[in-house]
Amino acid sequence: MKPPPFDYHAPRDLGEALAALAEAGPDGKVLAGGQSLIPLLNMRLAAPARLIDINRVAGLDTLSAGPEGVRAGALARHARVERSAEAAAVQPLLRRALRLVAHPVIRNRGTVVGSLVHADPAAELPAVLALLGGSVRLAAAGGAERDVPAAEFFTGPMESAVRPGELAVSAFFPALPPGSGVSFRELARRHGDYALAGVAVLVTPAAARVACIGVGPVPIVVDVTEQAAAGDWAAAAQAVRERVEPEEDIHASADYRRHLAGVLAGQALRDAAREAETTGVRHHA
Amino acid sequence: MTRLFGEPVPRREDPRLLTGQGRYLDDLGQGALAAAFVRSPHAHAGIVDIDLSAAIDVEGLVAVYTWEDLPERVGAPLPLLIPHPALTHGRTAYPLARDVVRHVGEPVVMVVARDRYVAEDVCSLIRVDYEVRKPVVGVPEAAAGAHLVHEDVPGNVGAHLVQEVPAADGRSAAQAVEDAPHRLTFRLGIERSASMPLEGRGVYARWDADDRSLRVYSSTQTSTSVRMALAARFGLPLPSVEVIAPDVGGGFGVKIVHPWPEEVLVPWAAMLLGREVKWAEDRREHFVSSAHERAQEQTVRVGFDDEGRVLGLDVTILHDHGAYTPYGIIVPIITSTQLLGPYRIGAYRVEFSSLYTNTVQVTPYRGAGRPQGVFCMERTMDRIAAHLGLDRTTVRAANFIQPGEFPYDQGLIFQDGRPLIYDSGNYPESLRLLKELIGWDDFPARRAEAAREGRRLGIGIGCYVEGTGVGPYEGGHVQVTSDGRVHVSTGLTSQGQGHETVFAQIAATELGVPLERVSVVTGDTRRFGYAVGTFASRAAVMSGNAIALACRKVREKALRIAADALEADPGDLEVADGVVRVAGSPGASIPLATVAVLANPLRYAFDEETGRATQFAAGAGMDRPPVDEGEEPGLEGRDYYSPIRSTYASGMHAAIVETDPDTAEIRILRYAVVHDCGKLINPMIVEGQIHGGVAQGVGGALYERMVYDGHGQLLNASFMDFLMPYATEIPLIETAHLETPSPLNPLGIKGAGEAGVIPVSAVIASAIEDAEGIVIDRMPISPSELFDLRRAPAPG
Structure with a gap:
């Protein structure tokens, strides 16, 4: 090897x-x-x-949190973002998702932007970016920069919008709106493994969304605003089951993954709705 | 006597191993050339052509070998280590494939280069032209026999063995089943897993051209036998070959197989090239080129009475043996015999067919066939209990061999070729302890309470008997030097078990010296040349007793010499804290160090101490030679322990599991073990062995499998997809010990190394079945499979 x-x-x-x-x-x-x-x-x-x-490139090891959201530079390690109280206060989903990423030793070294660019459909961070409607900033020689929204960034399994010659220099995760709640739930075979299925959930006063991992070629975002407004979690879970496109592999059948995505979505929506009701969300982070 | 035997002495090897001071195979030979192998990408294919042209100009390449390059003896098929009359069609691989490859990963070309990077680059440039054949994958395909793994092995059947113990009145097992008031027939299955030590295999060889001697370091479980195999293969005088097992990062059975292709080829290349050569197996190689175990399909017919007593048991086993049988049929023999567990069975017939498949060969992995046998018997006990509406422990108790019935002859032949006679045990007491430990009788209340919270709990149990300490022998050598230090050596190897600690405990206890003065060397043929190896839970029993016997010889000699010096009767002497003294007369004493000096009469002094043993010093009378007739110089002793047959340890496990009604997750809430390995040398080390064994058992029950596709490709050949559990997946393990001494050996001990792993699949299956009310007849089981089982229509 x-x-x-x-x-x-x-x-x-x-x-x-x-x-x-x-x-x-x-x-x-x-x-x-x-x-x-x-x-x-x-x-x-x-x-x-x-x-x-790029580990020696100056200016990429950045992490900033403001009222708009969190921006992580290309060399911001998982562990740093996970431990940042400022980032957690602005967008608590980041910390919750990062705690599910592999193991501490891997999080000490792995980067948030690297995980997005790697675009593994079973990884947590692409789902977070997709759920929140974040973006990735790409730079190229000559100073050209472009921000690619999450919805266009993940183009297929292990495929992103980064073109040859481009470098992803940072990623932006929007802040949690007031009166909102988030949750991340997943089921992995072993602690720290890629999940068989998982969901990131956002419930705001205006909308409810679920981003699913491990059940499609890219993170699958399902809008369940209508079902959430009615408090019908079973219907929301059903909507998720209908939207996901799981495949069978050696660890789980497609049916099971579909079932699991629905179960986890129902659980996570309840978590997030409960959190949205208690305005003190930031203290829970 | 110094109280060390039986004490939880901290492992002396740990400070070294835990602070990175261990010397594993790949830590050695930093300047050696590196070997790498082109391995077959096909499960079954003919080799048409090997084209080296793109590879030979790579800078740093030293040599490339195919089978055609090997001299006759080097290229001969690897030995069939344990022949058996029932193994009518035993087959072993060539060190490098000759004409045909029979599993993905079989070595085809050996490359030696400046370093492993270059060696792998060269491998990627070598083109092998294959004519792909239809592979045989899995037991059903092998049993169908439509395609053959070996052209000259009809039906893919390598071995077929029937053993039968008729009923007391002479009826056959089949008849006993037929005549019983209740009868059940069912099928069971266990999938493949593997030893999977964290350190793979590895070999490092140095040829000394000046004195024509070969030194080989191998990550092996048997250095003495590797030595003999290599000397024979290379035609070297045995004294010119040394084999050393350095620190070994786990074996679990796979490293008892020998000589591996690489173990032959690396030393051969070192001799040929006159350069040091090393190969350290990588993880992918280990997955596809070493050995697996466990896969069996079993058909059970059982007849029993109203109390659940088994009157007749008839088991047919189809055993997946992979592509080759270098270790004979030890695994299915152990399954067939140890299946009986702690039970007295009315009549028993077991038949197995060992089938070739185009997959990695099957050789023993910790437990070595027992987990499959125990799964079969314990699932049978649970089925009987369910059928009769009895408690599962009641049915087991009804079948137990009673404490007064030992020695108990099961009427079969065990893996050591000797009768399966249990030496001692106390199964009712084990069960009582286990029920108390897990709270068996209180469980219905706990389950009901959980159910009120919407949670689903189940409890399971499994019992086993484990033949340990198989022969033929091990030896020990003990030397007390003039500095008072005690040097213990034994030929068998260590893979982390704690031998440095327990063997020192034995020696310190026997000799009456402080533990700190004792050092232990294992697995080094320069120190001890006669040995078998470390496997089958045998090291403590075999070498432990041999070392104790050697110590007793040394002690006896020390007392003889001290008696002379102290002008006392040897019978009045005792040894404590390294000093020989006359009992009850504290002034009359002599340190063992001085005894060691006196034991070796000298002409030349090199310090004050040894001056006391020279010819003009005061000493023996002039009427005796300096070394008495029948004596040897030095205070040392060597002895061997060779048992009449194996000694039988036993144990019982129970677990409480929770299954998630929504996600089908399976969690082990509690895991309890009652274990009886006779006298405990070091209870902490025994518990550590049990913990590790249970962890591997949990792996086999819930996580690990070898997923082959129809083409014979192993789909999960990495730690990312082969789910060896982490510490986070292993429950807290609660243990209780019972000590039923073995009457067969001087120390009264039985083996403990494999115990933990043996019943785990049976226990977890029992608990899941209890939680879910669904029959569990195949292991391992994943959440996805439990989800499918829940939705499957009920049988019948």
């Missing part, structure tokens, strides 16, 4: 990193936390000709 040969670049600033990426084009791969990439390399499932290690 040793990787095939590759060229290694360790740029010191963003311009250098973007230039290296532009030069590499489709042969380039960004190394940040490496928690998914390194195993892929060692198993020779990925063989990029060039690795651009």
Whole structure:
């Protein structure tokens, strides 16, 4: 389990990193936390000709929380975001989702933006971004930047809108509106594994949404505002079951995953609605 | 006597192992060349051509070998380690595939290079042309026999064995079933899992061209036998070959198989190249190229009376043996015999067919066939209880062999080729302890209380008997040096069990010396050349007793010499804290260190102490030679322990599980173990063994399986998809010990290494069945499968 040969670049600033990426084009791969990439390399499932290690790039290790939301830079590790009281106060779902991401050792190294770009449909953070309607900021050589909304960012299993030569420099997670509640529930075979199915839920005074993981090619966002307004959680769970597109794998049947998504959605909607009722949501974070 | 035997002495190896000071195989030989292997991507294929042309120019490549390059003896099929008359069609692999590959992962080409990176690069450039054949995957396909794994093995049947113990009146088991007031017939299944030690296999070899000797380090459970196998294969004199098992990061059975292809090829390449060569197995290789276990399909016919006493039991087993049978049919033999557990069965017939499949070979994994046998018997006990409406423990108790019935002959032949005679045990007392520990009789109230909260609980039980300490022998060597230190060595190997601690406890107790003075070496043929290996819960029983016997020889000699020096009768002497003294006369004493000096008459002194043993010092009379007739110089002793047959440990487990009515999650709320391994040398280490065993059992019950597709591809060959449980999945394990000494060995001990794993699948199945009211006849079980079972139409 040793990787095939590759060229290694360790740029010191963003311009250098973007230039290296532009030069590499489709042969380039960004190394940040490496928690998914390194195993892929060692198993020779990925063989990029060039690795651009951004760990030394100045200005990417950022985390800011304001009234609008939380912005995490490309080198903000899971653990840092998880432990940030400011981030949790602005958007409590982040901390709750991050506690379900693998294990502490992996969270010490893995990055929030890296997880989004990796776009595993069973991962927690893509669902959080999709549920909240966040965005990812992409930069390219020459200074061009674009913000891609979550709804356009996840294009397929392990596929995102990042183009060759682009670097995801930050991600933005909108704040929790007043009078709202959130919840993340999932079921994994072992503690810290990718979930068989899971849901992130947002209930605001105006809307209720569920984002499902592990049951489709990308995080599947289901609007259950109508059912939530009526307090009909069973109907909301049914709506989720009808929308998800689970597949069978060695760990669970498609039927079971569909069932589970509904059960978890019902449970999480109740959690979130209860939280929305108690305005002191931020203290629960 | 120093009170060390029986004490929970902290493991002496832990500070070293827990602070990164362990020396595992891959820590050695940092400058060695690296080997890597091209392995078959197909489950069954003919090899048409091997094209090296793209590979040979890679910088750093040293050598590439295919089967054709191997000399006759090196390239011969690997040995069939344990022949058996019923294994009529035993087959083993070549070190490198010759013409045909029979499972994904079989080694085809060996590459030696500057480092492992280059070696793997070269592997990826070698083109092997295969002619793909239809693979045989799983028991049903193997039993159908439409396609063959080995062309010359009809029906894929490697072995077929029937054992029968008729009823007391001579009726056959089938007849006894037929005549019984109640009869049941059902099928059971267990899936594959594997030993999966955290350290894979590995070999590092050094050839000394100057004195034509070979030193091999191997992550093995038997260094002595690897040594003999290599000497024979390479035609080297045995004294010119040394094999050492360094720290080994777990074995659990897979490393008792030997010599592995890599264990032959790496030393051979080192000799040929005159360079050090090393291979450390990676995880993917371990999944597809080592060994698995467990998979069986069982058909049970049982007849019983109104009290649930089993009058006749007739079991047919189809055993998935994978592609080869290097370890013979030990696993299904153990299943067939240990299936009987703590029970007196009216009449018993067991028949197994060992079937070849195009999957990784099957060799013993901790428990070694017992988990399957216990699953069969314990599921049978639960079915009988359900059929009669009796409590599950009542049915078991009705069938127990009673304490007054030992030695109890089950009438079968065990894996050591000797009669299956239980030496001692107390099963009713074990059950009483277990019921108390888990709160069996209070459980209905607890279940009802949980039900009121909408929760679903169930309780389960499983009992087993484990033949441990199989022969033929082990030895121990004990030497007291003139500094007063005690050096203990035994030939069998260690994989983390705590041998450095328990063997030292035994020696310190027997010799009357402080524990700190005792050091222990295992698995190093330079120190002890005669041994069998560490498997079958045998190390404490075999080497423990051998070391005790060797210590007794040393003690006897020490007393003889001390008696001479103190002018006392040996019978009046005692040894404590490393000093020999006349009992009741504290002034008359001599340290063991001095006895060691006196034991070795010297011409040359090298310090003050040894000066006391030189020829002009005061000593023996002039009428005796310095070394008496029949004596040897030095204060040391060697002895062996060779048992007449195995000693039988036993245990009973119970668990309370909760199944989620909505998500079908299965959680173990409590897990209780009553365990009887005779006299305990170190209760803390025994508990640690039980904890580890239960953890592996929980893995086998709820998490682990080997998922092969129809093409014979292993779909979950990584720790991401092979769900070995973490600590977070393992419940708190509550244990109670019963000590029924073995009458067979001087220390009265029985083995404990495999105990924890044996009944877990049976126990968890029993508890889930109790919680759900659904028959559980296959393990492991996942939440998804429980969900499916809930929705399946009720049988009948």
